[in-house]
Amino acid sequence: MTSKKNKARVSKADLKKPGKKKPNVLDTERISYVDYKDVSLLQRFMSDRSKIRGQRMAGTSVQQQREIATAVKNAREMALLPYTKRVASARAPRPGADRDDDEKYVDKYADRVSDAKAATGEAADGEAAEAAAVGDDAEGEA
Numbered sequence: 583m584t585s586k587k588n589k590a591r592v593s594k595a596d597l598k599k600p601g602k603k604k605p606n607v608l609d610t611e612r613i614s615y616v617d618y619k620d621v622s623l624l625q626r627f628m629s630d631r632s633k634i635r636g637q638r639m640a641g642t643s644v645q646q647q648r649e650i651a652t653a654v655k656n657a658r659e660m661a662l663l664p665y666t667k668r669v670a671s672a673r674a675p676r677p678g679a680d681r682d683d684d685e686k687y688v689d690k691y692a693d694r695v696s697d698a699k700a701a702t703g704e705a706a707d708g709e710a711a712e713a714a715a716v717g718d719d720a721e722g723e724a
Contacts, residue, residue: 604641616649618656621663628654632667 607626608616616623627640627650634654637647657663 604639606641606643606646608642608646616646616653618653618660619662620653621657624650624654624657624663628663630667631669632664 607613607623613623618624627635627642629635634651637644640647640650642650654663658665
């Protein structure tokens with residue numbers, strides 16, 4: 583007599599159908615040796631972020647996957663392939679994150695800068711600072 587748990591396992595196993603095996607690129611193109619200099623072939627086994635795809639995703643055998651991984655690593659070392667790529671995110675900006683248009687933020691920042699300059703004794707206007715420097719030079723010459 584089978585238990586309820588075993589019946590549930592058997593029924594779940596029956597529902598899972600084996601997926602279609604991916605075609606092996608190396609076998610279909612009759613490639614016997616994976617060369618690290620063949621960048622176009624190696625890029626087929628890499629994701630958009632330059633990660634090596636898994637064996638199930640690539641459809642390769644264990645030995646072929648090992649050869650591909652070694653070739654990709656050698657190509658990266660020789661600077662033929664990148665280690666990583668940055669992918670631009672397509673996310674929308676968060677509300678309130680765009681502070682360039684926020685007048686309150688700009689005004690508050692301007693106040694902080696003028697307060698900091700006043701505390702350190704810097705002139706608020708660049709022309710006034712230049713005039714003071716020119717005046718100091720004139721006094722030194724006399």
